[in-house]
Amino acid sequence: MAIMTDTVEEPSAPPALKATAPKAGGSFARYLVTRFLLIFPTIFILVTLVFFLMRVTGDPITAALGGRLTPDQLAERIAAAGYDRPVIVQYFEYLGQIFTGNFGRTISDNRAVTEVLTTYGAATAELAFNSLVIALLIGIPFGLMAAKLRDRWPDAILRVFAILCYATPVFFAGLLLKLIFGVWLGWLPIAGRAGINAELELTSLQNPTGIYLLDALRSGNMEAASDVIQHAILPAVALGLLTAGVFLRLVRTNVIGTLGRDYVEAGRSRGVSEYRLLTKHAYRPALIPIITVMGLQIALLLGGAVLTETTFEWKGLGFMLAQYLTARDFVAVQGIVVLLAVIVAVTNFIVDIIAALIDPRVRF
Amino acid sequence: MSQHGTPKIATADGRVLSIEDLQVTFTTDAGEVDAVRGVSFEVAAGEVVAVVGESGSGKSVTARTVLGLLAETATARGAVVLRGNNMLALTGRQLRAVRGEDVAMVFQEPSTALNPVYTVGWQIAEGLRAHGKVSKKQARARAIEVLGRVGIPEPEKRVDYYPHQFSGGQKQRVIIAAALALNPAVIVADEPTTALDVTVQAEILELLREVRDEFNTGIVLITHNMGVVADLADRVVVMYQGKVVETAQSLELFSAPREDYTKALLEAVPHLGRNSASAGMSERSGQDKEVLVEATNLEITYPGRMGTPAFKAVDNVSLKICAGEVYGLVGESGSGKTTIGRAIAGLNRTTGGSLKVLGYEMLNFKERTFKPLRQEIGFVFQDPAASFNPQLSIGECVAEPLLVHRKVTPAQARARVDELLEAVQLPKAFADRFPHELSGGQRQRASLARSLALDPKLLIADEPTSALDVSVQAKVLELFKELQTELGFAALFISHDLAVVDMLSTWVGVLYRGKLVEEGIGSQVMSNPSHQYTQRLIASLPVPDPVEQAIRREAFLKTG
């Protein structure tokens, strides 16, 4: 993950995809359309890459069931699933299927991949959202503080904190959190999304959103809600801290950049207070690159989610992905990876549009 | 807020600012550096005091101390007394109360001094809000009022515009408006017109003059441009290496400078109409010689990006440069002058018409076929700091053309490098130095040496001295002239500075928005321009002589 390179690239340019952002006079609508169209090559490239990489090792049936079935049974199943045809034919067939929303059926437990995606997607979304909130709440104010107090003690401490957040693998952070708050102090549950009772009640609801906290609040079950919150804290903190470190550095670097600009000095020459110079005059223009790079961190968040979910047995897409990987169920893996690629591409699109909207040079 | 419109008079003798024995020290990689060493001067209400000096004279640092703005690595001693307050002794809160209210600042680069993500109205209101409670409505009304005052048309509407929606000159007006918002006693203007074209510069200087007269504001004008000083200043403080060399009334300073440094400085300033290279000529010289460059209806268009229309940088230009001739190309920013120079050197593609360079049609440009001709063309870039590879020594840089085009041994290359450095009056030992170890003027000499390494027929000089101080510029220009006479190469001399172009070139072309509006013998174009734009351009150029400039200014204002 490109976590640390953001400072390196800061002087040169945002990612090349963004190089197409129009300068003064450009039409925003046109940018919107062009940027939207860029989503597709991104997804297409990842789908292609993953598909061919997975097929280099052979067909999915042998990978998943090889050794458990006789060669004849294997051959039969391979032929039935069409895996004996040329790879390129399978590839175009797969593309067509994806386009119609058909991701196939898993090999290990014979479920529709789309069903797996919808069942477990909500859990991952909940985890990602919680961590993002923690990351923003820590990253932005402390990043501003570090920028303002640059090269003094608080800054040094915050920077080391940020590096520690990044240097600690999520699963180690998770292990420590479990050990301290779960085992030694006994304050919080160490695994799962909810206690058994709450889980049963929540899954038996009519039209659940899958996001337990929402479901609990909607059904007015306060006991379940409190249980869900308790379960959510440790995983969200583990993943949130990782992202917070990145955000803190990002805010710090960019705000240091804008604090040195003439317009901040101009504000100072008019008697504007240092606090306002920091939170308005320097922060707002810094926000454009900050948001753009934050968008790229969605990848970090999703990668971290796989590890976090495994650590905390949080039954989301990442947890299932690890399960299917171990089972060598490549149809399921492919499906999850494609969905993640779509999420990444769409998030980056939205983030770029938000960044463009903040920048009046693009808007007008 | 209550004092809007009422001039703030300071002490009984009218002094609003007095600087006493100011010393500023910076901490750098090389240790402590004294940037300002014992500077004293005063400013009265309604007076423009120009602080002039070359780079490193400490003039900007001095100016910023008036607002209490010091870099973190700097320490200041002495006193900067502004309406009774010593700015060096105030606390942060007190400083903020004074800034904007008693003293305001106008910056050099209007495009970076305005925050790109806020409207100009918001930025002006920020200053008002910092000094007591004002409602949004009041702040907005005041912003509209000052914007109107500095000549922004339709201020009610444009108060909600973002900075990028204004032109460079208008942005500077906005910044002056923000400075005027609280009607300060002193305005510090740090090179307020350096980033602007001359015609815009004349308008901004006029605005500053009105501010002084109307609001009785004391103005500290920081500049390196003696023409600007002659135009606006009542009194002049000349600084050199952190010290005040001479302080005098403007008229006195220009007519009878006392100190040697001042004399040398004034001597070095190019003065339009003096030292013309084409003095006494009546027809274009060297027309019988070989034609090196011939442009016929040349067009150069930059493709538009994403929804913006294509931009025509050069539009239907026809010109001719003959062997041994110095062709001066003048124009303001965006006139296309640099584009033409780069196209001749094969750095830009042409898109229409015809451009023949040494007989080669640039419309069908192919690097492979053009390469042999490159040894006949030298190029001197504007920024001497950026035009040398920082990883290579000066010797390696100067030898580059030899190594590319001639099969030479390192020893031969070295001998030629020594010869070239000698020709541009640099010590041979400089071959072993790295670009960052040379001063700007030295680098530009080395750049000249590199461009002449293969004895080219044609030299293209793109604003070769605009990044240099006047005294250095004078020496580089002199060297250029000597070498041109001695070696007899033809040159395309590109500059925005009419006086400099006139000093060097016999034939001058004037570009305006991509079109060649006028061409002629240098001295004739300068003294008797025929096109309306050239007339305006020449009229707006301030000359370093207050008396002459006062007359020129009147004439310029009449042309409107």
Place this chain on the structure above:
Amino acid sequence: MSTTTTSIGAKKPLADRLPIISHLRMSAGLQRGMLVAGLVLSLIFILAAALAPLIAPFDFAQITDAEGDFPTQAAPGGKFIWGTTVGGFDVFSRTLWGAQTALLVIVMAVVCSIFLGVFLGLVSGYIGGWLDRVLVVVADAIYAFPSLLLAIVMSIVISQGQSSLWGGIMAAAISITVVFIPQYFRVIRAETVRLKAEPFVESAKVVGASTWRIMFKHVFRNATRTLPLIFTLNASEALLTLAGLGFLGFGIEPTKAAEWGYDLNRALSDATSGIWWTGVFPGVAIVLTVLGLTLVGESMNDLGDPRLRMRRKKKRTSGKGAA
């Protein structure tokens, strides 16, 4: 002027050109503290890796010795100073040997990705055109995707899962390489595109230097100035990716080499029963190594940028201080 005629120009003193040493010389205050701390941690990591065979009391896969089988899940103390794991491995030995695995993977991964990434970035950025556009879209797509997932997919492709020491190390290194190429590519390409517009490159063009000469003599040497920095930063990412792979069970087999991520995975169930030593030691090893490498990289970044560099601000009594 006593230089021989064979050289056209002289070089800067060696000490000013070596990356880390020159940085150390110009550092000051807190920045110097961070750089020194980073260097010390990195050095300890490298020493641990190099001297593991000498320091470690046991082999990484050893579960018995002359005195019999090792106890399982023994608390730290006595013969096993950091305790033993559920499988009877000595935690101290495995942590040390883990440094060796980590160092090998980091070096191989970073070296491979530097060569490919730099070359592609340079060519793509300088030559431009459709090749550039395609490479940029591909690199951006890969860059935006969770690198750990790609690394897992790669490691499955390469090794079909777990494997031997060198096979495992190669698999991990290549997986990480593939993931990192886009990063180097993007940095070097951006720098190349910037340098391409610099007057000194244009000046070489006007002189008539060939494309390859410009690319390697003028652009390459300037574009790669930041490489030591990227090297240190990516080294830490390589280590984290390796640990992530190991944690999910796509690393190196425990009997073939010691690997911190794998050990942490095994320690996860220990933590539930309050056994802390099996997880904390390898975990702290990862944290300290990444911290050290990142501090070095960060400090180099700040020191290389004059705007971010701190100066010694002292009132020296008599001008000349120590150099």
